[in-house]
Amino acid sequence: MSAAPPGAGSADDREISRVRILRAAAEIASECGYEGTTISKVTKRSGLPASSVYWFFRDKDHLIAEVLRHSFEQWIAAQPRWERDPRDERPLAEGLRAILSRSVRTLPGAPDFLRIGHMLLLESREVEAEARRYFLATRDAVANNIAAWFSAHFDTELQARRPELAMDLARMVIASTDGLFLAHQIDDEWDPDDFIEIIVAIVEQAVAAG
Template identity: 85%
Template sequence: MPSTPSTRRPDDDREISRVRILKAAAEIAAECGYEGTTISRVTKRSGLPASSVYWFFRDKDHLLAEVVRHSFEQWISAEPRWQRDPRDERSLAEGLRAILSRSVRTLPAAPDFLRIGHMLLLESREVEAEGRQYFLATRDSVTNSIAAWFTSYFSTELQARHPELAMDLARIVVASTDGLFLAHQVGDTWDPDDFITIIVTIVEQAVAAA
């Protein structure tokens, strides 16, 4: 029986190799931290030569930045968007509960971008790591999206009276989910429904007080 020609393209092989390197780097960073993540360890874990690593990434800093970016893009693609459909008639509390009910349940899986991003935030170095810059920019982008979502529920009068309220609430959501993620890492498991109820209650009370 004649063999079937392979349909896999060279670009497919390159992407497979690239993802293997990213996966290996993420595992090592989780085990050894930033300083302990070396190209040597990545090549050993991935089974690919150093030349392959340097084909895709300039250096370790660039590699870990790409780990953060790759992980974030994978995570965010599966998450509900902070975009309100004009036809959505749910209250702010109902809408917030619906989004959080999906997003907070992915946190115990410890997405690499959160684990490595927080690790880089806590490290002080003379030259800021590229991954840290990307993580901060990502947090700003997400925070702005959440603030815009909150604003879509506010009347013109409320926005004029408290222009900072939407951003304050967005920061509370981001900081709270950071805390939930870190709590899971130390074994302090929270019931997601309890967590969501607390956040929704805080938001409702803040809006009512405004």
């Protein structure tokens, strides 16, 4: 790797070029999938030479992984945090409703990491893509955060009796939002409030039955 990309100016200029490449790759991957994304297409879409792409990214696999990372970091920064303030005395259902009312409304924006990540999960290849590993690791981290949030609302008796319940509910929340995201790609007629109430009802019943 050279000290700077060909023709690069300031650090800000380099970051602008890097983001142009990431956005071009995201558009192409969303349209053509992983296999259909090529460095040649990225250079044409971004208007930057291949030498610039390879200065920032060692290969296509690394580029797509960085597309997911860049998109995820932008998306997660705008999300409500799955952390319970010890001073927050709201019941579980009310707290869950407040978080979901913000998070599910971001789904129609179709973050690249969700669209491309789901594509990668459905594709199979002999060598697992770095981007697929990143997407799975990110989902695991999110699931752990949600599970910790649920656990913070459980009394010690429920946690001892059903230690797996918090993670089961976290995975259910993620699976449900996955389904809502995919459904929105097919038909944009959806009511987030109805969806939220269904999820809250499922969680309340599971906790009561625990």
